[in-house]
Amino acid sequence: MVSVRPPARSPIRQPGFLFSGRRVSAMVLRYFYLLRGSLPRIVELCYWPTMQMMIWGFLSQFLYQQSEWFLRAGGILIAAVLLWDIMFRSNIGVAISFLEEMWSRNLGQLFASPLRPYEWAISLLAISGLRTLIGVLPAALLAIPLYHYSIFDMGLPLVAFFTNLLIFGSAVGLAVSGLVLRFGLGAESLAWAAIFAVAPLSGIYYPVSVLPDWLQPVAFALPSAHVFEGMRAAVIDGVFLTERFLWSVGLNVIYLALGMAAFLFAFHVARRRGQLLQMGE
Amino acid sequence: MSQYAIRVDGLAKHFGKIVAVDSLTFDVREGEIVALLGGNGAGKTTTISMLLGLLIPTAGSLEVLGVDMLRHRYDALPRLNFSSPYVDLPKRLTVYENLMVYARLYGVADPRARVADLGRDLAIDSFMKRPYGELSSGQKTRVSLAKSLLNEPDLLMLDEPTASLDPDTADWVRTYLKTYQDAHGATILLASHNMHEVERLCDNVLMMKEGRIVDRDSPKALVSRYGRATLEEVFLDIARGRPGPEPVAAQ
Numbered sequence: 137m138v139s140v141r142p143p144a145r146s147p148i149r150q151p152g153f154l155f156s157g158r159r160v161s162a163m164v165l166r167y168f169y170l171l172r173g174s175l176p177r178i179v180e181l182c183y184w185p186t187m188q189m190m191i192w193g194f195l196s197q198f199l200y201q202q203s204e205w206f207l208r209a210g211g212i213l214i215a216a217v218l219l220w221d222i223m224f225r226s227n228i229g230v231a232i233s234f235l236e237e238m239w240s241r242n243l244g245q246l247f248a249s250p251l252r253p254y255e256w257a258i259s260l261l262a263i264s265g266l267r268t269l270i271g272v273l274p275a276a277l278l279a280i281p282l283y284h285y286s287i288f289d290m291g292l293p294l295v296a297f298f299t300n301l302l303i304f305g306s307a308v309g310l311a312v313s314g315l316v317l318r319f320g321l322g323a324e325s326l327a328w329a330a331i332f333a334v335a336p337l338s339g340i341y342y343p344v345s346v347l348p349d350w351l352q353p354v355a356f357a358l359p360s361a362h363v364f365e366g367m368r369a370a371v372i373d374g375v376f377l378t379e380r381f382l383w384s385v386g387l388n389v390i391y392l393a394l395g396m397a398a399f400l401f402a403f404h405v406a407r408r409r410g411q412l413l414q415m416g417e
Numbered sequence: 418m419s420q421y422a423i424r425v426d427g428l429a430k431h432f433g434k435i436v437a438v439d440s441l442t443f444d445v446r447e448g449e450i451v452a453l454l455g456g457n458g459a460g461k462t463t464t465i466s467m468l469l470g471l472l473i474p475t476a477g478s479l480e481v482l483g484v485d486m487l488r489h490r491y492d493a494l495p496r497l498n499f500s501s502p503y504v505d506l507p508k509r510l511t512v513y514e515n516l517m518v519y520a521r522l523y524g525v526a527d528p529r530a531r532v533a534d535l536g537r538d539l540a541i542d543s544f545m546k547r548p549y550g551e552l553s554s555g556q557k558t559r560v561s562l563a564k565s566l567l568n569e570p571d572l573l574m575l576d577e578p579t580a581s582l583d584p585d586t587a588d589w590v591r592t593y594l595k596t597y598q599d600a601h602g603a604t605i606l607l608a609s610h611n612m613h614e615v616e617r618l619c620d621n622v623l624m625m626k627e628g629r630i631v632d633r634d635s636p637k638a639l640v641s642r643y644g645r646a647t648l649e650e651v652f653l654d655i656a657r658g659r660p661g662p663e664p665v666a667a668q
Contacts, residue, residue: 162521169514170507173548236507244504245564248469249522250494408473410432413466413503 159251163259164266167233171267181267185221185275192217193283209372211285213341218276218287219297219367220340223305223360224331225271229264230309231316231327238321243406244413253403257396260313261306268302290367293376297363300384304359305331307388307395314395314402317411339364359384359391421480422447422572422604423468428477430463430628437463439628441477445606445621447571450598452615452636453608454648455625456656461608462503464625465574468606469499482572495524500558500565501576508550512541512560515549516567523568535563539593555586562590569601576608587611591618612649622648624655631655632664 171177196213199206206212237243246256280286287294312330316323337351338360344352355361362384366377406412423445430438438460445451453461466472468481470490479486484493506515513532520528536542539559544552549560558578565573578594579587591614598605609615615622616636624632624639632639632655636648642662643651654661 156524158524159522162518165521166507166510166514166518169510169518173509173511173514240507240509241503241505242507244466244471244501245506245519246522247471248494248497248499249519250491250524251522252491404473407471410430410463410466410472412471413462413501 155252156250156255159255160259160262163251163256164262167236167259167263168266170236171263171270178270181225181271182274185218185225185271186278188217188221189214189275189279190282193279193285197283209368211283211287212368212371214279214283214285215287215290215367215371216340216364218272218279219301219364220335220338221272221275222268222298223301223338225268226264226302226305227309227312227331228327229267230260230306231312233260233263233267234309234313235316235321235324235327238316238324243411247407247412253400254396257310257399260310264306264309265302268305290370293366293370293381296376296381297367300359300363300381300388303388303392304363304384307391308334310392310395311398314398314400317399317402317406320411334358334360337361343368356383357387359387362387420447421445422449422482423606424478424480425464425468426478428464428467428479429475430460430467430472431475436628438467438474441628441630443623443630443633445604447604448598448602449620450595450605450607450618452619452622453606453625454610454612454615454622454652456610458627459625460628461625462501462576463628465499465501465576465606465608468574469497470494495568496570497572497574498523498565498568498570499574499576500561500578502580503576506549506560506564509548511546511548512552513545515560516563519564520567525567531567532563535566539563539566554581555583558582558586558590562593566597570603571601572604572606573597574606574608577610578607579609579611579614587614594618612647612652616648624652626655632661 192213237246276287308331312326315326337355338358339355344355344361344365347355362380366380369375369377421444426442428438428441441464453464455461463472467474468479470486481493482496486493516532517528520531525531536545539562541559541563544556552560579590594605595618597603607619619636622634622636622639623630639651640648643654645651
């Protein structure tokens with residue numbers, strides 16, 4: 137027996153709003169459902185940052201015994217590894233959430249709906265922030281009893297570092313997502329690899345001054361280099377370098393705009409080439 | 418308000434040297450059920466993709482529900498929906514989660530109530546809590562249909578809605594679509610290989626071949642003009658290039 141309800145009394149006739157928080161929250165909900173539905177995924181999110189932190193934590197303990205400098209700069213390696221993980225996880229958070237849609241052949245459904253590509257991109261940034269917090273927070277908390285080091289002692293500068301690295305990692309994630317959209321799932325390994333291209337230049341575990349002279353301007357064109365320089369100043373000298381902070385914010389605005397532009401351009405090309413219906417496993 | 422749900426003029430899509438759709442011109446009136454009929458590679462899915470805004474045409478204009486889809490597609494998208502075997506829903510999300518996400522994307526006022534209603538109407542409430550990826554083809558088709566009806570669309574585009582279904586489920590889906598169309602006065606554009614389905618459901622048929630519309634009429638009129646017993650025979654005449662009557666309103 138087939139029955140169909142009569143039309144709703146007030147059928148939906150939404151105009152094409154340029155931006156809808158509801159649509160963004162719908163996509164965040166979609167990724168949240170995915171995360172919530174899989175305990176192994178949540179464990180995996182926490183696992184790698186915790187392992188990294190433990191290795192570098194024990195190395196730090198060893199170095200404290202060997203070097204007076206390390207003794208003065210207590211916790212600098214742990215802070216570095218935790219901040220690096222924020223950048224790495226935010227990049228992965230965007231790229232993996234994006235890949236989920238390609239793996240599930242869902243792009244056609246999404247973009248035949250009123251969802252706009254930039255709303256999707258914003259939802260990717262939001263869920264990336266959540267995934268990063270889930271991943272890095274347990275490692276940061278575990279460092280307190282294990283090594284008597286609390287990254288939270290940095291106070292407000294930590295919020296500045298976290299936000300800047302989150303945005304930079306996400307911007308790289310958006311650009312990578314654009315590349316995968318453009319070149320297909322054959323390029324998906326970029327999602328994991330791309331952020332490592334900027335790691336050597338970011339001065340995560342060493343000051344930018346150790347890089348060759350000609351490479352230092354390239355490093356300082358990255359927001360991450362300013363963040364890690366600022367982190368070292370905060371941990372070793374207990375000062376917050378406002379200039380470094382402003383540089384990282386300014387550069388992040390540019391990188392985020394570039395990442396978003398690359399993503400939207402790839403989306404436009406995908407619509408022209410008919411890839412939204414074809415892409416998937 | 419336009420009396421046409423779809424107006425297409427000179428629509429073309431080329432992929433490099435391949436011409437997928439070539440100068441299509443057709444109208445679909447509001448409240449009609451129209452079939453796009455043609456063999457594999459005739460251009461049906463490409464045409465639907467362009468109507469949905471998923472694919473940018475190489476040339477031509479298209480208007481859906483009175484909206485120029487090349488300029489203002491977001492004004493029309495909340496009022497239309499689609500279902501296709503070429504897309505899927507996230508497999509790890511449950512049926513309920515999938516429908517809730519899409520209900521919110523379409524701006525449904527009370528997503529929970531709407532999902533619950535569709536769950537009962539389409540007899541999918543017994544597997545609402547199961548991951549979409551674990552469903553059978555028939556169950557997936559029902560869920561996909563539920564997704565396509567979440568926003569009570571004025572225009573429903575269905576690409577092979579009964580492909581890979583057993584005859585019983587396929588019949589059930591056809592009956593549901595007809596009932597929905599009667600209750601809502603909706604327009605349905607249907608791409609199908611199933612002649613029986615088209616004869617049963619559709620007011621008009623657009624016969625496609627190699628990216629062009631080669632004939633159009635009601636199923637009965639086509640059968641009559643070609644002097645055949647069934648629409649399938651007409652389809653075969655056209656697909657195999659047998660000489661037929663002068664096409665009605667050929668391009």
